[in-house]
Amino acid sequence: MTNVVSNTNSVAEDGVKLGFLAKYSLVIFLGLLAIAGYFIWQAWPTIIVNSMQWQKQINN
Numbered sequence: 001m002t003n004v005v006s007n008t009n010s011v012a013e014d015g016v017k018l019g020f021l022a023k024y025s026l027v028i029f030l031g032l033l034a035i036a037g038y039f040i041w042q043a044w045p046t047i048i049v050n051s052m053q054w055q056k057q058i059n060n
Helices: 020-059
Strands: none
Touching: none
């Protein structure tokens, strides 16, 4: 009698396999994203204060 269930070890896994360059491009992208986020985090108080001052000038 033939076994209809295939061997799971022979089936290719569907996991994401990143190449050498893909790994480093992901690291570079995440690093740049973190740096941009840091600068935005540092700048937002200045932006809020300037916006409040501009709004006050417009309303007066």
